[in-house]
Amino acid sequence: MITESGGVKMAKETLAGEYQEILNNEKEMFMTGNEVVAWAALAAEADFMYGYPITPQNEIMYYWAKLAPAFGRGFLQTEDEISAGFTMLGGALVGKKTFSATAGPGNILMQESISMAEMMRLPGVWIIQQRGGPSTATVIYSQQEFRLTTTGGNGEGMRLVYSTSSHQELFESTIKAFNNAWKYRFPTFVLGDGYQAKMREPVVLFNPKLRNWEIIAAEPIAMKSGVPYLERDPVHLRNTFNIEEELYDILSGHLADFRRMKQEVVEWDEGGSEKADLLVVAHGIVGRAAISAVKTVNNQGLRVKYFRPITVRPFPGEALRKIVSEEPELKILVAESAYGQLLSVVKEELYGLANTIESYLKPGLGITAEEIEEILVRLGKKEG
């Protein structure tokens, strides 16, 4: 055990004081999304990050490793993403709030541990900064990890996934992710992308406790104190079953929990014209382009609404269906930087309704507000 010298201890306390003051004073900062995530993890009282470098999330590790030691919190670079995922679960078992950040091929490698977390109901937060795919593809940007993040693994996709569209939302959703992961014990994700990771814009950092946000504490899941059977119930976490019915019973319970959680956590953003001919559905950074396009075309006299799911799993399907079913003539446009991953969920949620669904699909490519404006104008004209 290495003991800290008084000097080191003092320096840490000074730094911790400085960082805490930034959060307590609701300081607005101009920073990258990766930096925002590290601050949010600090604000959410995360204990430990396990990670393996991959662009475009590297700076999350960098900033966390810079901020965390002042508060006695830790960082470990593991030998790969498989290990990072499982060490996270180990940390969660002994009562630490653990997280990781990854992208692309790293997201694939983490699916095994995420599936295990899903089966054993172990909490954890994964930050995904989507890059181009399949495989190594680009280090830049995409929305192609939507399906992998929401429903990857050999299970039922019992996961909570936030898709953010601004640094403010990234900060707040990351804090919510930690809280809800430890509250509901389903694997929880913040689905960002390379653009959000690398872009700089203002964000107001804050201490959630001073805003009366409850911070859910982590407790040991295994290795609890007391003698099993005598002083407390034994902890029996399983990811292996001998009988089909046994697995089915357990999963039925988990699925019921997941449906209950849905009612409490589901979030979305909707707006635009009160009465509308068109509805744009987009998530994440493309949602942001869509909103900006909707504002522009509505100023030019079109009648367009937007719907941006913030939790993309569980999906706010009822809210979307309500908007669409009220207007039988409403035409829908789904835009995403992937080839139909959000689109298939929208279609599933709107099954049985006769509204036309158009799509603008650009796998691995950014979508600007101007592009969406152009399509809306074209679709709007056909309508009239």
Next chain:
Amino acid sequence: MLDNGLVKIIIAGEGGQGVQTIGELLAEAAYISGKKALYIPNFGVEQRGGVSIAFVQISKGEIGAPKFQKADLLVVLSQRSVERTRDYLKQGTIYLYDESNIQAPLIDDQAVGVHGYDTVAPEAFAKMVGTKEGEAITPPKQKDLTILGIPAAKVAKEQLTPRVFNIIILGALVSVSKVLEAEKIKEALERKLGEKFKLHPELRKLNFEALESGIHMGLDALTKEE
């Protein structure tokens, strides 16, 4: 330029010209001035052809998507960047370019590891900034553009140091964009390079001189254009 509430700026140049530093400082200065600002680098493992692009938006109101299709102001610092940025032109784009007959430093495709996004302080690129004579940039011939040439690389080489080339460009951007005060750029420089300035006060002087020099170049170019 802020009349319509939003200015879209693209800065394009070779990997070592400090393009991302210009974008970052510009956005930071806008943010310090109380405006909304968004900056995103065009980053990759290695950009094809080594052209580095910075996207900056400065606005009174909320800013939408981080990237955009047409630029109000396009800053072009090498011949390859002229080609690479052609699609971002629209009617009325202000086209600011370096007119010196000094070769921009080309990073060839072998230069793996020069990431567009982590372009740091200009002095880190001392050896990469152009000093050799060569062909000047040929701007596009379109009549619907406002084309402004400034002798940034030449002045940097002859009167200051090639290292502050990008700070001269930043100065010219202050004059041309008319959305920022020079003082705010200085503040952004202090935030970014404050530690280095403390150790080497002559760097502050050099950078501020370069900024002033760029501001004058920008004003001269505007006068000539009129």
